[in-house]
Amino acid sequence: MTAATSFSSARRFPDETPDRFRAIAREFVETKVDVIIAVTALGAKEAKQATNTIPVVFVVDPDPIGSGLVESLAHPGGNVTGLSLMAIDVSGKRLSFFKELVPNLSRVAIMVDPRDSTAPRFVAGYEKAARLLGLSTQPVEVATPDQIEQAFFAIARDGVDGVAIAGPLLFNQRVRVGATALAHKIPSLWGVAEMVPHGLLLSYGQDFPDFFRRAVGYVDKILKGAKTTDLPVEQPTRFKLVINQKTAKGLGLIIPQSLLITADEVID
DSSP, X not given: OXXXXXXXXXXXXXXXXXXXXXXXXXXXXHTTOSOEEEOSHHHHHHHHHHOSSSOEEEEEESOTTTTTSOXXXXXXXXXXXXXXXXTTTTHHHHHHHHHHHSTTOOEEEEEEOTTSTTHHHHHHHHHHHHHXXXXXXXXXXXXXXXXXXXXXXXXXXXXXXXXXXXXXHHHHTHHHHHHHHHHTTOOEEESOGGGGGGTOSEEEXXXXXXXXXXXXXXXXXXXXXXXXXXXXXXXXXXXXXXXXXXXXXXXXXXXXXXXXXXXXXXXX
C-alpha cells in the first residue's frame, strides 16, 4: 500500500493592501515554499516580481496577458500560470443583461479601486461595451472602505442610473457595498455571483468555487513534477447569470420573463 502524500500550507491575507502583498510574497520566497497560490492579480504580480523560480498559480486574474503575468494563454512562459476569468471580455454581455433589467438605464458608473492594476482595463472594457449599447459611463474610484459611502452618495447625486463594480477590495467589502447601493436605490452589477445575495441586482461571470477547485489541480500537477511552462492558462467553461429578485423589488424593477428563464439562479 502506498502511503498518502502529506504537505503543509501557509495562508496569508493581505486585505488588498499593496505593501502587504509585497511583504507576503517575499516571506514565501524566503521560506522556500514549493508553490505560491496567488488568488488575485496583484498577488500574482508581486509573487512574480519576488521570484522567477518558485511556481506561482493565479486563480482569479481577469486578464493575465494584459497584466503581463503570462506571454500567452497557451504558452505562459516563466514560472507563472493559472486561470483567466475573461471578466473583461464579457463586459458587453454583462452590461446588456443590466440594460434589459433596468429599462431606463442611460448612465452607468464604473466603480474600481485605483490601486488595482486591472482597473484601467475594466474601465476601458465597460466604456467600449457601453458605447455599443448607447450608454454613457462615469468612472468612480474607491481606494479604501471608508470611501464607499461617499462614492455612492456622489453617484446618486449625479443622477447615475446604475453602477458596475469591480476589484478585490470591493469584493471583500461586499456586505457594505450591497447595503450602501440599496440605501441609495442604485441598481448594481458585478461578475461575481457571491456578491449578489448582499444587495447587488445581478452578476454575470465565471463560477468562482469551480475556479478554486481547478487551481488545486494545478498545484497537484506541479507538486508531481509538472512545469508551469507546460500548463496552459485555463479559461471559464461556463458563465452564471444570478439575479436578486428581492433587490429588484426594492428598486421597483420587474424582472423580464426572458431573464428569469435565462438566469442560473434567482435569489428571492
